[in-house]
Amino acid sequence: xxxxxxxxxxLMDYCPDIKVLDCTMRDxxxxxxxxxxxxxxxxxxxxxxxxxxxxxxFGYKASKEQFDPKEFGKWKFCNEEDIRAIVGENDSPLxxxxxxxxxRCDYKKDIxxxxxxxxxxxxxxxxxxxxxxxxxxxxDFKKKGYEVTVNIMAVSKVNTDDxxxxxKLLARSSVDAIYLVDSFxxxxxxxxxxxxxxxxxIAEASGKVVGIHAHNNQQLAFANTIEACRNGVSLLDAxxxxxxxxxxxxxxxSLLSFLKNPKYNETPIIDFVEKHMLKxxxxxxxxxxxxxxxxxxxxxxxxxxxxxxxxxxxxDYGKLRQELMDME
Amino acid sequence: xxxxxxxxxxLMDYCPDIKVLDCTMRDxxxxxxxxxxxxxxxxxxxxxxxxxxxxxxFGYKASKEQFDPKEFGKWKFCNEEDIRAIVGENDSPLxxxxxxxxxRCDYKKDIxxxxxxxxxxxxxxxxxxxxxxxxxxxxDFKKKGYEVTVNIMAVSKVNTDDxxxxxKLLARSSVDAIYLVDSFxxxxxxxxxxxxxxxxxIAEASGKVVGIHAHNNQQLAFANTIEACRNGVSLLDAxxxxxxxxxxxxxxxSLLSFLKNPKYNETPIIDFVEKHMLKxxxxxxxxxxxxxxxxxxxxxxxxxxxxxxxxxxxxDYGKLRQELMDME
Numbered sequence: 001x002x003x004x005x006x007x008x009x010x011l012m013d014y015c016p017d018i019k020v021l022d023c024t025m026r027d028x029x030x031x032x033x034x035x036x037x038x039x040x041x042x043x044x045x046x047x048x049x050x051x052x053x054x055x056x057x058f059g060y061k062a063s064k065e066q067f068d069p070k071e072f073g074k075w076k077f078c079n080e081e082d083i084r085a086i087v088g089e090n091d092s093p094l095x096x097x098x099x100x101x102x103x104r105c106d107y108k109k110d111i112x113x114x115x116x117x118x119x120x121x122x123x124x125x126x127x128x129x130x131x132x133x134x135x136x137x138x139x140d141f142k143k144k145g146y147e148v149t150v151n152i153m154a155v156s157k158v159n160t161d162d163x164x165x166x167x168k169l170l171a172r173s174s175v176d177a178i179y180l181v182d183s184f185x186x187x188x189x190x191x192x193x194x195x196x197x198x199x200x201x202i203a204e205a206s207g208k209v210v211g212i213h214a215h216n217n218q219q220l221a222f223a224n225t226i227e228a229c230r231n232g233v234s235l236l237d238a239x240x241x242x243x244x245x246x247x248x249x250x251x252x253x254s255l256l257s258f259l260k261n262p263k264y265n266e267t268p269i270i271d272f273v274e275k276h277m278l279k280x281x282x283x284x285x286x287x288x289x290x291x292x293x294x295x296x297x298x299x300x301x302x303x304x305x306x307x308x309x310x311x312x313x314x315x316d317y318g319k320l321r322q323e324l325m326d327m328e
Numbered sequence: 329x330x331x332x333x334x335x336x337x338x339l340m341d342y343c344p345d346i347k348v349l350d351c352t353m354r355d356x357x358x359x360x361x362x363x364x365x366x367x368x369x370x371x372x373x374x375x376x377x378x379x380x381x382x383x384x385x386f387g388y389k390a391s392k393e394q395f396d397p398k399e400f401g402k403w404k405f406c407n408e409e410d411i412r413a414i415v416g417e418n419d420s421p422l423x424x425x426x427x428x429x430x431x432r433c434d435y436k437k438d439i440x441x442x443x444x445x446x447x448x449x450x451x452x453x454x455x456x457x458x459x460x461x462x463x464x465x466x467x468d469f470k471k472k473g474y475e476v477t478v479n480i481m482a483v484s485k486v487n488t489d490d491x492x493x494x495x496k497l498l499a500r501s502s503v504d505a506i507y508l509v510d511s512f513x514x515x516x517x518x519x520x521x522x523x524x525x526x527x528x529x530i531a532e533a534s535g536k537v538v539g540i541h542a543h544n545n546q547q548l549a550f551a552n553t554i555e556a557c558r559n560g561v562s563l564l565d566a567x568x569x570x571x572x573x574x575x576x577x578x579x580x581x582s583l584l585s586f587l588k589n590p591k592y593n594e595t596p597i598i599d600f601v602e603k604h605m606l607k608x609x610x611x612x613x614x615x616x617x618x619x620x621x622x623x624x625x626x627x628x629x630x631x632x633x634x635x636x637x638x639x640x641x642x643x644d645y646g647k648l649r650q651e652l653m654d655m656e
């Protein structure tokens with residue numbers, strides 16, 4: 001992974017170091033229990049290639065001892081043969097990633113040596129207090145031959161001293177990229193600027209790059225993603241139509257139309273929306289900005305309360321706010 | 329109107345010069361042909377007072393010679409008696425505004441002297457080439473005793489020389505505030521920064537303030553509004569649930585939760601959403617982010633093509649894109 005950042009990130013220019021990662025199946029999988037049809041996955045793979053997307057995340061590498069494969073779609077586990085059934089040997093410029101949660105992945109067994117896998121990159125998702133465990137995983141994956149990122153979740157709940165200490169530990173690890181993750185959709189662009197600068201300073205000093213993964217609780221996922229980009233973050237997560245847990249993510253179609261590198265093209269993604277996303281919504285998948293997510297966002301809370309509120313078809317927002325305040 | 333801006337607009341502080349304007353009935357009226365029930369309007373008026381909103385725009389002062397009152401709801405015309413039926417003498421801190429379009433308003437007749445009206449502010453909406461006509465209206469309204477703003481529409485289509493010339497003319501007028509208007513939802517935050525600084529420099533030098541009115545085509549209305557605010561813009565437009573033409577506007581509930589002045593409170597607005605906005609959507613009013621508006625936004629086009637596309641229940645986005653490109 002290149003660590004070279006463009007000096008001047010102006011709107012009309014583009015920076016070759018910027019990479020886009022599609023995590024529709026991973027974050028969107030949390031919406032529909034990973035029940036994507038093979039046609040959906042094949043078409044998304046082709047759309048991403050045509051659109052110039054750099055990485056496509058197929059899902060999680062979850063432990064089959066902790067999670068019953070009968071209860072989830074196959075992309076919760078991302079078996080090697082399931083990915084290959086879609087991509088073959090992946091003879092394309094699109095790289096493939098999977099996510100491995102600290103404590104929820106039998107990684108020693110389930111992450112194969114790179115030479116036996118079509119996967120290019122493993123993303124380690126960690127809470128701040130799990131960073132030592134995350135580093136064990138990072139080193140294992142690097143030794144196996146993968147590109148590796150680390151995604152520190154729920155940073156809006158982490159105090160600055162702990163974050164600084166965690167970032168320092170990660171800077172000393174072999175990880176290629178460190179992700180700024182706004183799990184709760186809490187941050188405003190001006191906070192993202194500050195955090196992005198902090199992450200970029202620490203990462204660059206140790207030859208790493210920084211990524212951003214934003215949530216749309218306050219309709220700021222896209223704005224925060226391009227704000228981070230403006231401040232040197234170079235690995236940008238997005239999902240088609242923003243599909244992702246709760247309020248969802250940065251919209252891929254917006255991000256690609258923003259980026260000026262001529263290799264990016266939002267049209268194949270918009271065609272994919274027409275063919276698949278309208279249907280998936282009609283069939284009942286629910287995500288995207290709504291008042292309950294605004295409330296969890298501004299109150300810096302996990303979206304699960306809002307997800308259940310919406311699932312129960314409740315609209316008593318005042319009561320939800322009270323419930324959230326009681327949980328603080 | 330105070331021209332004094334806060335020096336340091338940090339997130340945790342607040343600036344007493346910031347004012348919030350609710351234009352749900354005016355921009356939202358373009359969605360439902362101004363057919364709001366009296367209960368809706370009365371509840372919105374009360375919600376705005378409780379929420380600390382500074383101005384509430386009731387609608388347009390449209391010419392009854394050009395527009396047949398039988399074809400529109402009453403808030404297209406904002407008769408004095410209709411406003412008074414809601415607010416009485418408006419014994420509240422909430423000020424009342426109306427919009428007057430250049431060339432579509434019999435303003436000499438229809439805008440009464442302030443002493444005979446419960447309206448506090450008139451907002452003059454103008455295209456760049458109409459600025460001399462706008463200035464005639466501004467001077468008339470100022471003489472009649474109103475606060476007056478001027479809203480230069482479709483700025484994303486205006487070349488910089490013309491904009492500079494127009495702003496200079498307006499700086500010499502008696503207008504109190506000049507609005508930066510992103511009619512097509514075209515601008516990214518970094519462009520808003522640049523424009524906001526330009527407007528603020530010119531306005532402050534002549535003792536005026538600057539406002540912002542954003543559209544949500546790229547889901548950036550809220551982000552652009554707070555970005556403008558960060559750069560000295562002090563009159564912030566928003567609508568409940570973003571209700572407004574096409575992709576709609578900056579969400580009032582997001583904006584109020586962002587602002588740190590303790591006088592602002594988003595809860596009365598969220599209660600209003602629960603009571604009225606869910607119903608108005610169920611009854612068929614359509615607005616808000618959607619792919620067709622993304623396309624008109626990124627192509628810097630008027631939203632009307634997208635509005636018709638959605639009204640016709642079309643989803644052939646590729647064809648829409650082609651149609652929009654052919655119109656360039």
